[in-house]
Amino acid sequence: MAENDPTAPVVHDAYSDDYIRDILRGVKTIAMVGASDNWNRPSYFAMKYLQQKGYRVYPVNPKVAAAGGEILGEKAYADLDSLPETVDMVDVFRNSEVAGAVTDAAIGHGTRVVWMQLGVRNDEAAARAEAAGIKVVMNRCPKIEFSRLFGELGWHGFNSRVISSKRRIPGKSDAVGGDSDVGDGFVAKGFETLAVHAGSAPDPTTGARATPIYQTTAYVFDDVDHAASLFNLQTFGNIYSRLSNPTVAVLEERIAALEGGHGTTCTASGHSAQMLALFALMGPGDRFVASKRLYGGSITQFGRTFQKFDWHCDFVDVEELEIVRQAALHPKCKAIFAESLANPGGVITDIQALARVADEAGVPLIIDNTMATPYLCRPLEHGADIVVHSTTKFLSGHGNAMGGAVVDGGKFAWDKNDKFPSLSKPEPAYHGLTFFETFGDLAYTIYGHAVGLRDLGPTMAPMNAYLTITGIETLPLRMERHVANAARVAEWLAANPKVAWVSYAGLPGNKYHGLAQRYLPKGAGSVFTFGIKGGYEAGVRAVERCRLLSHLANIGDTRSLILHPASTTHRQLTEEQRTAAGAGDDVIRLSIGLENADDIIADLERALA
Known part of the structure; x- marks a missing residue:
């Protein structure tokens, strides 16, 4: 085509x-x-x-x-x-x-x-x-x-934009059988098509159509020269599964395609994805700016654990753009970080406004898109430079596979200032190679594999990649049902006399309804919070009375989930931090699944009775 x-x-x-x-x-x-x-x-x-x-x-x-x-x-x-x-x-x-x-x-x-x-x-x-x-x-x-174009960049998850149902020999300009037209691939434009096909092709040896699980630690070299070329980053291929794995590479390319990005590095968890996203940017004494409305674990990681690396986070209200701007203009600031759809409060970030601030400061904008998924929002199209995911959530979708992903938009010029020496200056571990000079718009993702995964080691397991690949195939269908169910439950809660408030941007009159229509026109997600009358004790009592909704610390499952953040995910935070993050004592978080909406409502009605 x-x-x-x-x-x-x-x-x-x-x-x-x-x-x-x-x-x-x-x-x-x-x-x-x-x-x-x-x-x-x-x-x-x-x-x-x-x-x-x-x-x-x-x-x-x-x-x-x-x-x-x-x-x-x-x-x-x-x-x-x-x-x-x-x-x-x-x-x-x-x-x-x-x-x-x-x-x-x-x-x-x-x-x-x-x-x-x-x-x-x-x-x-x-x-x-x-x-x-x-x-x-x-x-x-x-x-x-x-x-x-000819099938080699898949080893580290670049978006080849090539889809083919024919066998392709990596590194050959023709497909198996010698028909040059067969190797050209199909140019897919539909999200649903990319969710099923991007990154994968029939196995060139066996013809297996499903992506195999490459459960191996290492890969045979052709000869000494081939090995040296791989270790020197002079050619593309697999060395050791801590750096790259063919099953994981399929998932990486699929996520890159769905986000409209240039490349992806997959990791063992969402938290390790955040660490790897910043690793290429930060050095001792450096700072980054982050929204104070984040998942509680992220606040702890950014505010406490990263201090052990001498990385420092300035938490701000990202709706106060002048405050964000002043923090980002700090000479040691290296990035701005926010969630497209905040966990747990359902707050929607004005990505375009933050992108303008980031551009002025000369730093990348990193957006966590876990809650929205690329089906509902594609932050790179609104000016973000990097997107991170906990693939454990909606991308995997079935509560059975841990993982994270870092997606590079491929547009940030890493050499436009002296802020990012890891990418713009010679790398001693690779004999003085300069990543941006050598790899251009592939530099950030190659660094994520060649240095980040090599030295930090948060590698995604091939089995988890396989399960997530399978989950993504139904992502568009699942998200439609997630959103439809969430809208019905939110409307029911808003009319319930035992509920003080509902924070769901899909409801007309919500503070973020306008931003939802701009950034999430297909729906405001399926994770949101509501305030139960009676405070902390009432919240604990409600989650314990559910019989259909599962009380656990996860989101994005096919099953509906319920959580009281103040007593679980955000309990390490101070009361002030919990309130700022949208996790006060009366807050209950819901992750609405794929069950019948009437059954979900019936279980909540019993829990609130």
């Missing part, structure tokens, strides 16, 4: 996959201008990878050529005019200004494609090349695009 009309002008801000795929399939010979003989430079990585995929790559490096040297077994040349043949593509590993002269030389050389690497863009030169009938790609890496 073609993405775009092939006669339409190329949009350099958003290339179609068909455009990139056709170039990579049609090219056989490449001149890499700026190829380095230093094994730890991005150009060396890219040249070696492209050679492994069957391309003939000529290195163009005047210094090495003058010495009569070679790079990766190929003679180095001083310029394009010195090449022994007219190449199909000129790959530009020089800065944007110099790319103009290189492009003009490529036009004179007679090449068919000019490809400018990550961070390199020259629109005037591109226009000259296109006027000469040459295809142009800018600010992309052919190594990464080949890996994404």
Whole structure:
């Protein structure tokens, strides 16, 4: 299925996959201008990878050529005019200004494609090349695009945007059977289609349609050179399941696709996802700003446990934007954190307003989207930079699999200031490799795997990934029922004389009803709170009298759940903190499940009697 009309002008801000795929399939010979003989430079990585995929790559490096040297077994040349043949593509590993002269030389050389690497863009030169009938790609890496389109980037959960019901051999430009059209994949636009198919394909060896559980710790290397390339991040593949696992990778890509993100790192729990999300950003003495309306465990993690890392959290009311702004402008501030739909109070965050503050401060906006799920809200579309999930909740959906996820939107420029050295400065553990320079908009997710999971180790178990993949397949259907049931229960509670108040943004007249219509038009979720008359003792009594609703500390289950936060999830907090978080003594939290709504109401009626 073609993405775009092939006669339409190329949009350099958003290339179609068909455009990139056709170039990579049609090219056989490449001149890499700026190829380095230093094994730890991005150009060396890219040249070696492209050679492994069957391309003939000529290195163009005047210094090495003058010495009569070679790079990766190929003679180095001083310029394009010195090449022994007219190449199909000129790959530009020089800065944007110099790319103009290189492009003009490529036009004179007679090449068919000019490809400018990550961070390199020259629109005037591109226009000259296109006027000469040459295809142009800018600010992309052919190594990464080949890996994404032909099945290799799945090892660390990047959103390939490729869906296929055919067997695909990773790293090959054609599908099994040699029919090049089969490998192209289908461009899915529907959320329901992505929930079932994104990230998964039939097993290339057995043809198994369901995602296998790869219950293994490690993976065999082809040879010593292959092992070295993997450990040096020069090529893509699996090393050890603490870093990556094929089952987990399917879940990572599926979540990235559903959120409209660029890549995902899955973790063992929602709490470890929060830790990993901040790990790439924070250093000793650094600060971040967080909403004071958060899940109680998050408040404890941010306010107490993270202090042991010398990370410091400034809790603020995110509705007071000037206070948020002043805190975010602190020179040591590295992020703003909030929940799209707050747990437990159902407060809805104005994501766009926070995104403007984050942009002014030069820091990423991190949104916990656990309660809303991407079916109800996609924070990246409203300006968020990073999304985190406890996949334990609605994504898994059946109360049987722990997990977390960190989704990168791929839009934040990690080198625009000096705040994020982990991504913009050389990494000693990888021989001075710079993640953002080498991997561009993949840098944050690769760092999450290559450093975060490697050193902190909060790895998701393959079995939990498998259960969550299965759960996500029905996410759209489940969320529709969750929301419909929640709306009925909230309306019933609002009319009950033993209920003091109901905090459900789906109810007209609720303070957040307007924000709900903007950010959650399909419904305000199925987790909300209400105040029971009689306070703490009445709350305890009500949860203990339920016979259908389960009294436990979880949300997002198929079963309806009930909790008194003041005596459970938020009991570590002070009374003032509990009240600020929406978990006062009279508060009862409901997570409405998929049962018959009349039965849920009947059980609550008995509990309140």
